[in-house]
Amino acid sequence: MNQAVETRRFEAEVQQVLHLVVHSLYSHKEIFLRELISNASDACDKLRFEAIANPELGKEGSDLAIDVSWDRDAGTLSVSDNGIGMSHEEVIDHLGTIARSGTKRFLEALSGDARKDTQLIGQFGVGFYSAFIVADRVTVETRRADAAASDGVRWESDGTDSYQIQQIERAGRGTTVTLHLKDDEREFLDGWRLRGLIHKYSEHIAFPIRLPAEKDGKPTGELEVVNQAKALWTRPRNELSDDDYQAFYKQLSGDFHDPLAWSHNRVEGTQSYTTLVFLPAQPPFDAMFSNREERQGLKLYIRRVFVLDAAEQLLPAYLRFVRGVVDSDDLPLNVSRELLQENKLVAQIRGGIVKRVLDVLEKLVADKPEDYATFWKSFGNTLKEGIAEDTTNRQRIAKLLRFASTAQADGAQSTSLDDYIARMREGQEAIYYLTADGYAAASGSPQLESLKSRGIEVLLLHDRIDEWMTGYLHEYSGKSLRNIAKGELDLGALADSADAAKDADANESSKALTGRLKSLLGDRVSDVRVSRRLTESPACVVTAEHDMALHMQRLLREAGHDLPSSANVLEINPSHPLLVAFSETEDDARAGDLAAVLLDQGIIAGGGVLEDPADFVRRLNRLLVPTT
Ligand code: ADP
Ligand code: MG
Numbered sequence: 001m002n003q004a005v006e007t008r009r010f011e012a013e014v015q016q017v018l019h020l021v022v023h024s025l026y027s028h029k030e031i032f033l034r035e036l037i038s039n040a041s042d043a044c045d046k047l048r049f050e051a052i053a054n055p056e057l058g059k060e061g062s063d064l065a066i067d068v069s070w071d072r073d074a075g076t077l078s079v080s081d082n083g084i085g086m087s088h089e090e091v092i093d094h095l096g097t098i099a100r101s102g103t104k105r106f107l108e109a110l111s112g113d114a115r116k117d118t119q120l121i122g123q124f125g126v127g128f129y130s131a132f133i134v135a136d137r138v139t140v141e142t143r144r145a146d147a148a149a150s151d152g153v154r155w156e157s158d159g160t161d162s163y164q165i166q167q168i169e170r171a172g173r174g175t176t177v178t179l180h181l182k183d184d185e186r187e188f189l190d191g192w193r194l195r196g197l198i199h200k201y202s203e204h205i206a207f208p209i210r211l212p213a214e215k216d217g218k219p220t221g222e223l224e225v226v227n228q229a230k231a232l233w234t235r236p237r238n239e240l241s242d243d244d245y246q247a248f249y250k251q252l253s254g255d256f257h258d259p260l261a262w263s264h265n266r267v268e269g270t271q272s273y274t275t276l277v278f279l280p281a282q283p284p285f286d287a288m289f290s291n292r293e294e295r296q297g298l299k300l301y302i303r304r305v306f307v308l309d310a311a312e313q314l315l316p317a318y319l320r321f322v323r324g325v326v327d328s329d330d331l332p333l334n335v336s337r338e339l340l341q342e343n344k345l346v347a348q349i350r351g352g353i354v355k356r357v358l359d360v361l362e363k364l365v366a367d368k369p370e371d372y373a374t375f376w377k378s379f380g381n382t383l384k385e386g387i388a389e390d391t392t393n394r395q396r397i398a399k400l401l402r403f404a405s406t407a408q409a410d411g412a413q414s415t416s417l418d419d420y421i422a423r424m425r426e427g428q429e430a431i432y433y434l435t436a437d438g439y440a441a442a443s444g445s446p447q448l449e450s451l452k453s454r455g456i457e458v459l460l461l462h463d464r465i466d467e468w469m470t471g472y473l474h475e476y477s478g479k480s481l482r483n484i485a486k487g488e489l490d491l492g493a494l495a496d497s498a499d500a501a502k503d504a505d506a507n508e509s510s511k512a513l514t515g516r517l518k519s520l521l522g523d524r525v526s527d528v529r530v531s532r533r534l535t536e537s538p539a540c541v542v543t544a545e546h547d548m549a550l551h552m553q554r555l556l557r558e559a560g561h562d563l564p565s566s567a568n569v570l571e572i573n574p575s576h577p578l579l580v581a582f583s584e585t586e587d588d589a590r591a592g593d594l595a596a597v598l599l600d601q602g603i604i605a606g607g608g609v610l611e612d613p614a615d616f617v618r619r620l621n622r623l624l625v626p627t628t
Contacts, residue, residue, distance in 0.1 A: 003166050003167045003168060004166070005164050005165070005166045006164065006165050006166065007162055007163070007164050007165075008092070008096060008162060008163060008164075008165060009161055009162045010096055010097075010157075010161055010162060010163065011096065011097040011098065013097075013098050013107070014096065014097060014098055014129070015160075015161050016107060017098070017107070017129050018129055018132055018159050018160070020107075021129050021130060021132050021133055021159075022132050022133070022159055028256075029133050029134055029185070030188075030197050030201075031130055031133075031201070032130040032131050032133050032134055032135075032179075033068075033079070033188075033194070033197050033198070033201065033202075034197075034201035034202055034251070035127035035128065035130045035131075036079040036127075036128070036131065036177055037066055037068075037079060037198070037201075037202045037205060037209060038127060038202070038205070038251075039127060039128060039177075040066040040079055040080070040081035040083060040175070040207075041066065041081075041083075041205045041206070041207055042083075043081050043083025043084045043085070043174065043175060044064040044065075044066070044081055044082070044083040044084075044207045045083075045305075045306040046083060046084040047064065047082075047083045047084040047145055047173075047174075048062075048064065048305050048306075049305055049306060049307060049333075050084065050145075051145075052305070052333050052334075053334065054146070056146065057084075057145040057146055058145075060082070060145075060172060060173055061082075063082075064081075064082060064083065064207050065081070065082065065207055065208045065209075065210055066079065066080070066081045066205070066207055066208070066209045066210070067079070067080040067081075067209075067210045067211075067223065068080075068194055068198070068209060068210070068211050069211070069212055070188070070189045070190075070194070071189075072186075072189050074180075075180060075181050075183075075186060075189070076178050076179060076180055076181065077135075077178070077179045077181060077188055077189060078176055078177065078178045078179070079176070079177050080174065080175070080176040080177075081174045081175055081176075082172060082173055082174035083145075083173075083174050083175065084144065084145050084173075084174075085142045085143045085144040085145055085147070085173050085174050085175055086142045086144060086153065086175065087144045087147060087151070087153070088151075088153050088165070088167065090144070091140070091142065091153050091155050091165060092165065094128075095128060095140065095155055095163070096163060128177075129159075131177065131179050132159035134179060134181055134182060134185040134188060135159075135179035135180050135181055135182065135185070136158060136159070136180060136181075136182050137156065137157070137158050137159075137179075137180035138156070138157055138159065138177065138178070138179055138180070139154065139155070139156045139177075139178040139180070140153075140154070140155040140156070140175060140176070140177050140178075141153070141154050141155075141168060141170055141175070141176045141178075142155075142170070142174065142175040142176070143170040143172070143173050143174065144173070145173040145174075147173075149169055149170060149171055150167075150169055151167065152167065152168040152169055152170025153165065153166070153167060153168065153170075154166045154167075154168045191211060191212070191214050194211060195211060195226050198211075198226050198227055199226070199227070200247070201250070201251065202227060202251065203227050203228055203244075203247055203248075203251070204227070204228060204231075204232045204244070204247060204248040204251050205227055205229070205251070206229065206230065206231040206304075207229060208225040208227065208229040209225065209226055209227045209229070210223040210224060210225050210226070211223070211224055211226050212224070231301070231304055231327070232244060232245075232248045232276070233264065233274050233275075233276040233325055233327060234274070234304065234327070237264055240264075245259075245262050245264070245278075246258045246259065248276075249262065249278045249280075249323065252278075252299070252323060252324070252325070253278070253280065253297065253323045255280055255282070255323075257280070257281050257282055258281065259278040259279055259280055259281065259323075260279045260280070260281050260364065260368075260371045260374060260375055261278070261279045261360050261363070261364050261368075261371070262276065262277060262278045262279065262324075262360070263275070263276070263277050263356045263357075263359065263360045264276045265356060267352060270348075271328070271329070271330040271345050271348065271349075272328075272329040272330060273326060273327060273328040273329060273330070273349055273352075274325075274326070274327045275324065275325075275326050275327075275349070275352065275353055275356060276324050276325050277298075277322050277323070277324035277353060277356055277357055277360070278322065278323045278324050279321070279322065279357075279360060279361070279364070279375060280321060280323060280378070281371075281374055281375070281378065282378050283321065283378050283379070295311045295312050295315070295317070295320050296309050296311050297309070297311050297315075297320070297322065297323040297324070298310055298311040298314045298315055298322065298323070298324055298325070298326060298353075299324070299325045299326070300313075300314065300325075300326050300327075300328070300331075300340075301325060301326065301327040301328070302327070302328050302329075302331050302332075302333050302335070303327070303328075303329060303333070304327065305333065307333070307335065308337065310326070310337075310340060310346075312337075313337070313340040313341060313346055313350070314326060314346065314349060314350050314353055315350070315353060315354075316350075316354060316386070316389055316390060317385060317389065318382055318383055318384075318385035318386035318389050318390065318397075319353075319354065319357050319382075319383075319386070320382065321378070321379045321382055322353075322357055326349060326353070328345070328349065330345055331343065331345055331346070354390070354393065358393060358396050358397070358400075361375070361383075361400055362396075362399075362400070365400065373402075373414065376402050376413060377413075380401075380402060380413065380463075381463055381465050383397065383400060383401075384401065384463075384465050384466070384469045385465070385469075387401075387469045387472050387473050388468065388469060388471070388472040394472070394473070395476065395477075398417060398473060398476050399416065399417065399418065399476075400416075401416065401417060402414055402415065402416055403415050403416075403433070403459040403460065403461060404439055404442070404443075404459070404460040404461075404462065405420065405457055405458070405459050405460060406443070406448060406451075406452060406457055406458045406459075406460065407420075407423060407457045411439045411443065411460075415459065417431065417476045417477065418477070420457060420459060421476075421477060421479060423457055424457070424479075425454075425455065425456060425494065427492070427493035427494055428456065428492070428493075428494055429479065429480070429492040429493065430479060430480045430481065430482040430490075430492065431459065431476065431479050431480070431481045431482065432451060432456060432457070432458045432459070432482050432484050433458060433459035433460070433461050433470070433481060433482070433483060433484065434447060434448065434458055434459070434460055434461065434483065434484050434485055435461045435462070435466050435467045435470065435483060435485070435549045435551070435552070436460070436461070436462050436549075436551060436607055437462065437551040437607040438462050439460065439462050441462065441551070441605075441607055442460035442461070442462045443460055445485070445540075445605065445606075446533070446534055446536070446537035446539075446540045446602075446605055447484050447485045447533050447540055447542075447606075448484070448533075449533060449534050449535040449536050449537060450489075450531075450532055450533050450534060450535050451484060451491075451533070453535050454491075454494065456491075456494065458484060464555065467548065467549050467551075467552040468552075470483065483549070484533065485540075485542060485543065485549060485606065486542065486543050486544065486545050486546075486547070486549070487542070487544060487545035488532075489531075489532045489533050491532070495532075506530045506574060507529065507530050509574075510530050510572075510574045512583075513572070513574055513579065513582070513583055514528040514529060514530065514572070515528075516591070516595075517570065517572070517582075517595050517598075520588075520591060520592050520595040520596075521570065521595055521596070521599055524568070524599060525568055525569065525570045525599065526544075526567035526568065526569055527569045527570070528569070528570045528571075528572065529569065529570075529571055529572075530571070530572060530573075530574055531571030531572060531573055533571060534571065534572075534573035534576075535573070536573075536576075537573060537576070537605075538572065538573055538576040538577075538578040538579055538598060538601075539570060539571060539572045539573065539576075539578075539579075539598045539599070539601070539602045540570075540571050540602045540605065540606065541568050541569070541570060541571075541599065541602035541603050541605075541606050541608070542568070542569045542570075542571050543566050543567075543568060543569075544566065544567050544569070547566040547567065548563075548566065549606070549607070550568075550603060550606035550607050550608030551606065551607025551608065553566060553608065554607065554608055554609045557609070568599075568603070570598070570599050570602060571602075572598070578594070578598070579598075581594070582594045582595070582598075590622075590623070590626070593619040593620075593622055593623050594623065596615070596616070596619050597616065597619050597620055597623060600616045
């Protein structure tokens with residue numbers, strides 16, 4: 001055979017990744033083994049799946065296995081599988097380029113902190129290149145399951161800027177990756193060390209991982225299976241320890257942290273399936289992109305055969321942090337993504353998973369509140385999307401929400417709606433809240449003044465998603481939710497009749513005042529009225545019941561949305577010295593400045609943006625030093 005060696009350059013992005021792998025990843029060096037075994041396992045999964053439609057592929061036998069071996073004299077370590085293998089083109093595509101947009105994000109996400117960066121590697125699927133952490137040369141020999149023995153491929157590289165590729169003869173299907181270890185990485189040429197790493201990182205790979213058996217430090221010529229080699233979710237719960245679940249989660253997700261909780265269930269009925277879902281403690285970087293194509297983390301198996309990652313079909317977007325596996329007994333093995341979308345069984349499984357996840361969250365609240373707080377910090381804003389998205393479970397999700405509140409000094413998001421209801425004042429009918437751009441803006445808002453002075457608690461919602469979410473949450477546990485910055489502040493039974501009389505009185509006696517302000521402000525306001533909200537500040541701006549909060553309007557405008565200007569109401573506190581001064585001002589120009597500044601400061605305090613900030617500054621300066 002001729003078999004010329006061809007040298008090709010790596011794509012620029014691969015070079016970048018390789019450079020990084022070689023020069024900055026010093027901690028957790030051993031993850032290369034996990035990555036290579038995981039690739040071998042994927043290749044076995046693929047063979048098993050493709051062989052269903054094309055039995056020819058399995059003609060060399062269906063006993064799939066992964067062999068790890070080493071040669072102390074040569075300084076090499078090999079990971080070998082009899083999975084699907086790669087064709088010449090596939091080797092070039094998969095080992096010479098990075099087709100996935102994920103890698104770009106990986107490169108952007110790198111922090112320069114070697115420890116964190118190593119953790120990212122597993123999650124971003126640049127796994128193969130981790131071989132170069134410990135090797136100065138890597139050889140891959142492979143043959144696709146449907147190719148002839150003469151169509152094998154050898155790929156070799158020193159991990160700098162190019163690789164060699166060549167056609168070879170290879171008897172068996174599958175892939176052998178051989179690492180020529182750097183001199184100071186020879187510790188991996190050791191049966192005990194390798195066995196320990198396989199237990200730690202690859203125990204729950206569903207295929208046998210074999211090492212050469214040794215007796216008294218000498219090879220016996222036999223192979224020994226060193227892992228469980230059984231799909232963990234098929235084993236009964238009482239056989240599995242917390243350690244088993246945690247190790248499986250890490251293998252599944254590439255996350256180095258323990259999960260917060262999990263739920264493992266077998267459903268038998270009109271259809272039978274097993275689910276195993278995990279709640280991570282921290283956002284798994286690439287699972288958090290809400291874009292449907294990019295969502296990953298729930299693996300669909302059908303009768304033990306891995307079919308595809310079906311996170312988009314099996315999880316609603318608001319639970320996209322969940323990781324796990326589903327194994328169905330009833331779905332047909334030839335399902336495609338499109339078919340999954342329409343399948344009734346899939347819809348049922350999805351409903352079942354949602355229920356399980358909500359169960360797990362409720363249990364966490366009850367049993368491990370501190371872990372729930374960790375969860376909320378990582379994923380609270382994602383879960384909030386469920387209020388809009390999942391009308392069926394809206395009340396269950398609402399029960400899981402946590403907010404900052406005027407009843408807590410620390411600003412932590414730890415008040416639930418049930419906590420709030422338990423603290424409600426006698427006669428209080430509604431749950432009061434305020435949305436703002438940040439905790440400081442919320443807790444310092446003038447709108448809170450009169451509720452605070454009456455001892456009424458207000459929830460302080462200051463995440464961007466809150467304004468949108470509350471548009472879908474009008475009621476909880478029989479109580480309505482009221483934004484205190486919108487519409488007239490209705491305190492219901494809490495406003496006693498004396499208040500009402502005072503209101504009427506105040507409005508009457510302030511008629512001249514509000515009328516003058518209104519005429520000076522013209523169409524910048526839809527109304528001016530005496531406020532029930534204020535006790536200390538001179539004025540605030542209130543939006544209409546169904547208008548967006550001012551800070552939200554600003555955000556949307558900044559994002560390029562064309563919003564009609566909303567009908568703002570200026571509410572005033574007539575006894576405030578500024579309004580007293582206004583009443584006493586005869587000079588119309590000065591009164592005009594005062595009126596405009598009052599409105600503008602109300603807009604600023606509400607998180608809005610001034611249409612003409614220069615005008616505001618001019619007027620303010622004139623008021624500060626009347627001659628300017
Ligand atoms: P990922 O596993 O996330 O796709 P890797 O960098 O680990 O990323 O591997 C890149 C690609 O190389 C794989 O997707 C696969 O197509 C191919 N590959 C790697 N190892 C093997 C193997 N042992 N058998 C077949 N294909 C492999
Ligand atoms: Mg991989």
